[in-house]
Amino acid sequence: MNKILEIKNLHIHFRHHHQAVKALEGVDLDIYEGEILALVGQSGSGKTVTGLSITRILPPSAEIINGEVIFGNQDLLKAGPARINAIRGRDVAYIFQEAAASLNPVLAIGRQVAESIMLHQNKTRKEAWDLALDALTQARLSRPESIMRSYPHQLSGGMNQRVMIAMAIAAAPRLLIADEPTTALDVTVESEVIGELLELREKFNFSILFITHNLSLVEKFAHRVAIMHRGRIVEQGASRRIFASPVHPHTRELIDSIIRI
Numbered sequence: 001m002n003k004i005l006e007i008k009n010l011h012i013h014f015r016h017h018h019q020a021v022k023a024l025e026g027v028d029l030d031i032y033e034g035e036i037l038a039l040v041g042q043s044g045s046g047k048t049v050t051g052l053s054i055t056r057i058l059p060p061s062a063e064i065i066n067g068e069v070i071f072g073n074q075d076l077l078k079a080g081p082a083r084i085n086a087i088r089g090r091d092v093a094y095i096f097q098e099a100a101a102s103l104n105p106v107l108a109i110g111r112q113v114a115e116s117i118m119l120h121q122n123k124t125r126k127e128a129w130d131l132a133l134d135a136l137t138q139a140r141l142s143r144p145e146s147i148m149r150s151y152p153h154q155l156s157g158g159m160n161q162r163v164m165i166a167m168a169i170a171a172a173p174r175l176l177i178a179d180e181p182t183t184a185l186d187v188t189v190e191s192e193v194i195g196e197l198l199e200l201r202e203k204f205n206f207s208i209l210f211i212t213h214n215l216s217l218v219e220k221f222a223h224r225v226a227i228m229h230r231g232r233i234v235e236q237g238a239s240r241r242i243f244a245s246p247v248h249p250h251t252r253e254l255i256d257s258i259i260r261i
């Protein structure tokens, strides 16, 4: 399989009152075409910072100290504003935990999805509207026409999360970064939303970087798992191998904590 993304020796610090918080301390991570790579680790281990660094949507206090993010033969950390803007939301799309918070409460869903399509693709308003409707249908939202006219507060958490997925896949990305996309949902809705995400990946063959603190969640669907601990990837490998014979003590700890529940 081909690599679509290579993160090499990435170091990121946050400056706070002349002190540096070392968020990433030499992250090495490869993502292959069409794969589901789970990035798993405890809170504060650096998962979100890793995901955001890929298209440089980091908070202003973040400092990239060292490293490379290679995508399509180019280091995105050195790419100019026009190039990086073309990649954001198009080749590389994101979904986050709080769908409702990422959506605008005073705009109807259809307009938001259509505007996001117009922002990333060269489409007329009418074309964008049709593509939005199509994306909502793909994300298995029933009665998509009525959803287009609804506002975020009129939809359930699971439906809003499907809207976010629809928005992300409308651009036909090569990589979808899903950062705790189902943490705010209850368990039944969580497995439905993940099921739909997996179906969409089958259909459109994008890669997924699935970020979660919950190792047990990814056991069934991740092809590979990378374990993150204190700003480093301490172990990575085929999902089956990680669960059957973990090597790093921290991976064992995470697996033990699942079994204890």
Ligand SMILES: Nc1ncnc2c1ncn2[C@@H]1O[C@H](COP(=O)(O)OP(=O)(O)OP(=O)(O)O)[C@@H](O)[C@H]1O
Binding pocket: 014, 021, 022, 023, 041, 042, 043, 044, 045, 046, 047, 048, 049, 050, 059, 061, 213
């Ligand atoms: N805006 C920020 N300012 C200062 N420090 C930050 C900021 N964002 C993250 N950090 C620090 O960077 C480190 C990594 O944070 P990150 O958010 O990537 O963790 P995470 O693994 O995603 O955790 P969680 O599971 O809680 O989402 C932590 O030490 C965190 O405190």
Ligand SMILES: [Mg+2]
Binding pocket: 047, 048, 049, 179
């Ligand atoms: Mg996080």
